Amino acid sequence: xxxxxxxxxxxxxxxxxxxxxxxxxxxxxxxxxxxxxxxxxxxxxxxxxxxxxxxxxxxxxxxxxxxxxxxxxxxxxxxxxxxxxxxxxxxxxxxxxxxxxxxxxxxxxxxxxxxxxxxxxxxxxxxxxxxxxxxxxxxxxxxxxxxxxxxxxxxxxxxx
Numbered sequence: 001x002x003x004x005x006x007x008x009x010x011x012x013x014x015x016x017x018x019x020x021x022x023x024x025x026x027x028x029x030x031x032x033x034x035x036x037x038x039x040x041x042x043x044x045x046x047x048x049x050x051x052x053x054x055x056x057x058x059x060x061x062x063x064x065x066x067x068x069x070x071x072x073x074x075x076x077x078x079x080x081x082x083x084x085x086x087x088x089x090x091x092x093x094x095x096x097x098x099x100x101x102x103x104x105x106x107x108x109x110x111x112x113x114x115x116x117x118x119x120x121x122x123x124x125x126x127x128x129x130x131x132x133x134x135x136x137x138x139x140x141x142x143x144x145x146x147x148x149x150x151x152x153x154x155x156x157x158x159x160x
Contacts, residue, residue, distance in 0.1 A: 024068075032057065032064050032065075
């Protein structure tokens with residue numbers, strides 16, 4: 001099977017419909033006819049010629065024919081659209097590395113505290129702070145750090 005490479009210049013050539021006119025130019029030259037029909041039918045007095053309808057049609061016709069002219073192998077409409085895109089471009093770009101755009105966020109689970117908390121009647125028993133020996137404190141620390149148990153502390157005093 002034969003394969004051929006198509007040069008990029010062939011795909012960028014503008015099609016000529018009639019003579020040296022492209023499709024965009026022909027559409028720009030047909031637009032005043034459609035505008036004139038719309039003005040003639042819709043504006044008051046309908047389906048009659050009046051003095052204010054003719055300038056509307058002539059102004060739109062003149063604008064469309066000027067936009068259909070070519071300068072440096074581009075029609076003026078393309079030049080105008082390039083200028084508008086240039087004027088409407090953003091002027092300042094801000095980069096913030098802390099933005100959340102396109103990032104996966106792992107949010108912690110939010111528990112319903114009304115269901116999780118339980119009120120337990122506390123007894124008036126107090127534990128002496130100095131009653132634990134160093135050996136017991138070490139055993140308690142290894143027990144807490146093992147990860148096998150869950151410990152919940154409830155204090156009577158809110159100052160702690």
